[in-house]
Amino acid sequence: MFLNNWQYNAIQRDYDLKKSHNKRILKEREEEIYTKIPAMKEIEDEIITNSMEAAKLSILGDDSALERLKETTKELSDCKKQLLVSNGYPADYLAPIYSCKDCKDSGYINNEKCHCFKQAIVNMLFSQDTVKEIIKDENFSNFRLDYYSKDIVNELTGLSPYENMRRILSKCKYYMDHFETEYQNLLIYGNAGVGKTFLANSIANELIRKAVTVIYLTSYQLFDLFEKNKFQKNPDTSSPEGRLNEDFIYECDLLIIDDLGTEFNNSFVSSQLYNCINERHLKKKSTIISTNLSLEELSVTYSERIYSRLIGNYTLLNVYGDDIRFMKRFK
Secondary structure, three states, X not given: OOOOHHHHHHHHHHHHHHHHHHHHHHHHHHHHHHHHOHHHHHHHHHXXXXXXXXXHHHHHOOHHHHHHHHHHHHHHHHHHHHHHHHOOOOOOOOOOOOOOOOOOOOOEEOOEEOHHHHHXXXXXXXOOHHHHHHHHHOOHHHOOHHHOOOOOOXXXXXXXXXXXXXXHHHHHHHHHHOOOOOOOOEEEEOOOOOOHHHHHHHHHHHHHHOXXXXXXEEHXXXXXXXXXXXXOOOOOOOXXXXXXXXXXXXHOOEEEEEEEOOOOOXXXXXXXXXXXXXXXXXXXXXXXXXXXXXXXXXHHHOOHHHXXXXXXXXXXXXXXXXXXXXXXXXX
């Protein structure tokens, strides 16, 4: 996973800013509590004194005294929490604040890159900041089933658009709940404007919250990146957009390819698409693909081996109904 010095330092600066921000918040909290609850400062000072004494006892090898001191310190810590709660504050109000509790904003866990560091790399190399803004609004809490008709029944499925979407939402929820334990891919297909991209964005939103590394690209962006990587012998590594590291495409926890079929299809695109979905399948890395193409159109547009991979290795979610974007104008 290649990063040049400029990119690595930029990510590290972001971590430093987070640390400074969180330390400032904690400092403000301490000043607030010490003013409103003077006894808290005395307890804190005693805990610090005990910690220093514990270090001395540890060096001297006085285990019994050390254990007694640890018990006293624990009692003081419990007293501090009780004092906070009794005054209307959370018990952990004065605990250290971290943007990522797993690595404590260091970016590493046991010398391995934390999921937050990996996502930071993804955001930099693949310009995911725009996606992050979109999924703030496009998520399951804002998903509206009332846009889907209950009156019209699909002849093939025997379900109305409303009933069909309820089933799809249930499958998406299962997908998210079992993402870390069950390997599964999704192919979300149907006519334009029925909520396919909204579904993909909603899934991305939920999984990013669960520390899943997600790359979200339109099909045009994906194949443009592959093309630059293949034909640009000396990519501009000083620019995050000018360098594609295919490891990220193949290794990220979840790759979302939006609007498959809108790209200019040729032999290069077909070969790259097959390599991408096949490599990720072999590595058991999940992929979500959305497309306006029907299954019949997919079979005609792409090679037989691509179609076989999609049919055989993806859960098929056929979304149908009226154009939601058109309906929103009148609601």
